[in-house]
Amino acid sequence: MYKLGVDLGGTKIEAVLLDENFNVIKRKRILTPQNNYQKILDSISSLVMEISENVSNYSLGICTPGAISKQTGLIKNSNTQCLIGKSLKEDLENKIGKKVFMENDANCFALAEATLGVVIDFDLVFGVILGTGVGGGIVINKKLYPGRTNIGGEWGHHTLHRDGNTCYCGKTGCVETYISGPSLENHWTKLTGKSQYLPEILTSTDNDNWQKWKNEFLENFGYGLANVIDILDPDAIVLGGGLSNIDFLYTEGKESIHNQVFSDLVDTPILKNKLGDSAGVFGACMLD
Ligand SMILES: [Zn+2]
8 A cells, every 4th residue: 555645835746655664656846836726736636646657556645735624624724825715625536536635734744753753752742833824733643633623733823912913813812923933023023123034033143132032932932832731741742844943942942831831840852853844745645
């Protein structure tokens, strides 16, 4: 039994075929057609045909940006906006003529890291995506736990500050509005009047506001993940997404989390991902 995974991203679509021992047999990347749902369906379908050539027995998993509503089966909360409100899973199943397993990128990330990545030796894993958005996924004994209504692990929309920043989800004070890449950049602009991207901000240590910006980031990161630990008490937390490259999250960030947890023993490992960009496509393979 082979495993075929597809990672549908905003800029690229990647597919990989694994054998039963998770060895990579084939792999290919193409650009994502912009603002055209029909063309996205066509691209995924032809990529699957090409990668699965001469292979009859395989499972097919797709990693999508955004969540799949358990109620309607339609894509919601996606930053690839032409997918919103579409029945992507059903449309692909009809087009390809095969059952499709589908999960959002945070869930695929968590599953990939727990199966092939840095948290392979842990039973209960919380996978975190910190990037343009803030997401999370729960994996228990190498199986995804999406929850009763598919919102298990969505810590990005926990309320961190009542009456805080406005969030696109309709609430205020969500974690995502404080520690996603764009919200950290916005906060920097408020403090300094400068419009800069995160990599530049991170090296602006001589700016008078840098320590304040960093302390607030660490505090919000700490409270956000301490809340998760208080409820889930995972064996390990693995960080992914663009912000997972920030080294101080694994030292001062970890300390900030541990300081807020309600326990006399707090030693939850906070680990950097191993698979990087490839987590989505490998996670998609593991969905069956
Ligand atoms: Zn929100």
